[in-house]
Amino acid sequence: MRTGRSTQRGNPLSTLLAALAGLIGLTLLGVLAPAVALAQSAPDARATGLHISDGRLLEGNGNDFVMRGVNHAHTWYPGETQSLADIKTLGANTVRVVLADGHRWAKNSPADVANVVAQCKANRLICVLEVHDTTGYGEEAAAGTLDHAADYWISLKDVLAGEENYVIVNIGNEPWGNTDPAGWTAPTIAAVKKLRAAGFEHTIMVDAPNWGQDWQGVMRANAQSVYDADTTGNLIFSIHMYSVFDTAAEITDYLGAFVNAGLPLVIGEFGGPADQWGDPDEDTMMATAEQLDLGYLAWSWSGNTDPILDLSIDFDPTRLSAWGQRIFNGANGIAQTAKEATIFGGTPGDTQAPTTPGTPAASAVTATSATLSWTAATDNVGVTGYDIVRVSGSTETKLAVSTTHSVTLTGLTADTAYTFAVYARDAAGNRSNRSGTVNVTTDEGGGTPAGNCSVAYRATNEWQGGFQGEIVIRNTGTTAVSGWTLAFTFANGQTISNMWGGTPTQSGGSVSVKPVSYTSAIPAAGSVTVGFIGAKGATNTAPTSFTLNGATCAST
Numbered sequence: 001m002r003t004g005r006s007t008q009r010g011n012p013l014s015t016l017l018a019a020l021a022g023l024i025g026l027t028l029l030g031v032l033a034p035a036v037a038l039a040q041s042a043p044d045a046r047a048t049g050l051h052i053s054d055g056r057l058l059e060g061n062g063n064d065f066v067m068r069g070v071n072h073a074h075t076w077y078p079g080e081t082q083s084l085a086d087i088k089t090l091g092a093n094t095v096r097v098v099l100a101d102g103h104r105w106a107k108n109s110p111a112d113v114a115n116v117v118a119q120c121k122a123n124r125l126i127c128v129l130e131v132h133d134t135t136g137y138g139e140e141a142a143a144g145t146l147d148h149a150a151d152y153w154i155s156l157k158d159v160l161a162g163e164e165n166y167v168i169v170n171i172g173n174e175p176w177g178n179t180d181p182a183g184w185t186a187p188t189i190a191a192v193k194k195l196r197a198a199g200f201e202h203t204i205m206v207d208a209p210n211w212g213q214d215w216q217g218v219m220r221a222n223a224q225s226v227y228d229a230d231t232t233g234n235l236i237f238s239i240h241m242y243s244v245f246d247t248a249a250e251i252t253d254y255l256g257a258f259v260n261a262g263l264p265l266v267i268g269e270f271g272g273p274a275d276q277w278g279d280p281d282e283d284t285m286m287a288t289a290e291q292l293d294l295g296y297l298a299w300s301w302s303g304n305t306d307p308i309l310d311l312s313i314d315f316d317p318t319r320l321s322a323w324g325q326r327i328f329n330g331a332n333g334i335a336q337t338a339k340e341a342t343i344f345g346g347t348p349g350d351t352q353a354p355t356t357p358g359t360p361a362a363s364a365v366t367a368t369s370a371t372l373s374w375t376a377a378t379d380n381v382g383v384t385g386y387d388i389v390r391v392s393g394s395t396e397t398k399l400a401v402s403t404t405h406s407v408t409l410t411g412l413t414a415d416t417a418y419t420f421a422v423y424a425r426d427a428a429g430n431r432s433n434r435s436g437t438v439n440v441t442t443d444e445g446g447g448t449p450a451g452n453c454s455v456a457y458r459a460t461n462e463w464q465g466g467f468q469g470e471i472v473i474r475n476t477g478t479t480a481v482s483g484w485t486l487a488f489t490f491a492n493g494q495t496i497s498n499m500w501g502g503t504p505t506q507s508g509g510s511v512s513v514k515p516v517s518y519t520s521a522i523p524a525a526g527s528v529t530v531g532f533i534g535a536k537g538a539t540n541t542a543p544t545s546f547t548l549n550g551a552t553c554a555s556t
Helices: 006-011 011-019 021-031 080-088 110-122 146-155 179-198 217-229 248-260 282-292 320-327
Strands: 051-053 056-058 068-072 093-101 127-132 167-170 204-207 234-240 265-270 293-296 316-320 361-362 369-372 383-392 395-400 406-409 417-424 437-442 453-463 466-475 485-491 496-501 502-507 510-515 525-537 546-548 553-556
Touching: 006 383, 011 110, 021 265, 051 110, 051 510, 056 217, 068 080, 080 093, 080 316, 093 293, 110 127, 127 146, 127 204, 146 179, 204 265, 217 234, 234 248, 248 265, 248 282, 265 282, 282 293, 316 320, 316 502, 320 525, 361 437, 369 417, 383 406, 395 406, 453 546, 496 502, 502 525
Parallel strands: 068 093, 068 293, 093 127, 127 167, 167 204, 204 234, 234 265, 265 293, 453 553
Antiparallel strands: 051 056, 361 369, 369 406, 383 395, 383 417, 417 437, 453 466, 466 525, 485 510, 485 546, 496 525, 502 510, 546 553
């Protein structure tokens, strides 16, 4: 089933992006910059909940709120509401939930939406609700209008009224394709005014045209006029960043233009893995968002028809993909930067912090990973998780979160001394004193022998002359594997042109793959995922055998 992000990726006119890639830098780096006003108006009317002030998203109490979370495809997977709890457990403070207004996909009922909101609140997540049926309007024949989406939101008014502290209304996902994107402005203004006339006081989010990526600068040029059309001033813009944003200059220029103009902005979707259209620079996206205090929401939790964008494998929070590890536990990721909304004050009267967890002990130390375990903390209500930090003098850096009293840290640097410690926290946000510290020095590297292993290979998509492949390498042994080399042979002359999660070397049909930094360690009973784009002829037979560091792996 082609859903969500793949709607754009499957559109034949999307190739226009690649053809114009050379022009994008010029467009974003200066041609359109003067079109963004340097000052915004300051309307007087404010919502009592989440609202915009001086270009910032604030909570009702005036505290700054920076979204750090992911997208979840609820409308196609309505039975996966457990995902909201799983996303929270991994540290997110926000989830953007895919809904449908009935134009293209089956309408989510008021009762269903009410349950989603309740689940978000129960899991202490700010809930961004979006209608997906508008995706690619003008280019995608099946897409609906923003006006139709606005009518759907009005039908939900009884459900959403009073939830202004917890819910942001994202009128329509990527509501214009690449055909005449200048047509985006007037319908966007009209939809915002329609919701305000109906009495909506929520912060409203509006997506950019060009399948959300605004590569022609229409939203950037017209943002001030759209913002001014909202008499409450509670409007935030959303840019989606995929392969159009493949250089640091494009990313910093676009985000900086809104900040400098005092206009609120969030990265409402973004991807990192390379695809046939290019290689997004997610490192710059996340670093710049952190530097500028802008929100970001990664696409997407699970269930993509283009599985390189799945953060978790099969909705399993214990099976994060390489993309998922990057988002949740990588530099400038969710574990390091997310702060829970203060509206979630926890259990009334619960001011008691958990007891101090035991000093962690290290095991399975490799060049790039280490496993820590500690004695569990206790709490008068209940411990909900642990924050694992690196200690360097008086500085702490949050590296990961865990719901159990152990964690495997990956992406460490070889032959490096680390000091780690742990905090426990409860549902009210109370945090324990810091545990004792443990010193760990990673191995020098150079590779360690592989234990037992299995490899799952599949072609996830094919087209004339080319295909996309995925390789999941699973460590079935009891010790971590690092510094690995995967080897296999193509039988039909296939060649790899682009790879993410690994670095390939190919001679004839023989392929050797070495890891990149975020896939360099495979924990015991864990896995890493490598994806690639390849060329093929009429036949595309899968490789039949694989070795990891010279040891034969089972094929699954």
